[in-house]
Each structure stands twice: as structure tokens, then as C-alpha cells.
Amino acid sequence: MNIKQNFRNYFFFYTLVGAVFLAGVFSYGRFMIRRDYMVGYEGSCDPAVSDVNKCFQGCDDDACTKVHYYSKMLKYAPDLRRECGEDITGCESANACLSDDRQCSVTYCNPEVKEDTCATETDIQKNQDSINEELPQDNTLINNVNL
Secondary structure, X not given: OOHHHHHHHOHHHHHHHHHHHHHHHHHHHHHHHOOOOEEEEEEEOOOOOOOHHHOEEEEOOOOOOOEXXXXXXXXXXXXXXXXXXXXXXXXXXXXXXXXXOXXXXXXXXXXXXXXXXXXXXXXXXXXXXXXXXXXXXXXXXXXXXXX
């Protein structure tokens, strides 16, 4: 069997292998070299400061003993990397859209969407009460400080 006949018989196979190879090369260049993609993560959201119904409400564990509030952030990876470096935890710039961000969006909770679990005033009050219960009431922390 000659090369021309082999190519005719397996034309679809060779075309498919070539297309997959090219897609892999272009994807590697985009994601690994240029880092040209969007990053989605949970941003900080303080329901006491922002509008009460804007923060999403999430649980830190399966039993939902600790509640945290967040907004959904979406930022362009090169901008996020320039602002915060490799690690975005604790980076204040990661929690807001800055004026020089090329693509950025913050999504807050919409109580009309059934999939969203939004913070309500009673949830916030319960969370504040549980935080206050954990704090010592007799100023033991202040009394134990040696000046």
C-alpha cells in the first residue's frame, strides 16, 4: 500500500489527529504561557456594610455551624496576578474591580433567584450573636496583657 492510498483511506483519522495536536498547542500557549483566561472566586463581602440582601451566604462545613458571606468575583488572570502575585488570599485588591482592570465583574446575591442563598437580616444577627458569645465578656484578654 503506498502513501497516497494510505492517506485516502485514513484521511479522517489524520485530520482529527492534526486538529487535536493544533488545539493542544494553541491551548498550551494561551493558558500556560500567556495566562489568557478569566479567574472566578469568592470575594469578601461584609453584609453589615453593604446592602443586606447583596451577600451570598455559605457554610464552612457540612453541619453549617459557621457561616461566611461572599460575593462572586470574576477577573482577568493577568490583572489579578499583577495586583496580587501568585497568592490572592489576603490580597485586598482581589476583592474589588480596580480602574485599570481590563475585564472584571462582581456578582452579588439576587434573592429572586432560587439557587442563591442570600444573607438576611436575621441570619446576620444570629451570626453576630454567635461571634459575641465566643468573645470573653470579662475583659480577660485585656487583663492578661503585660505592659
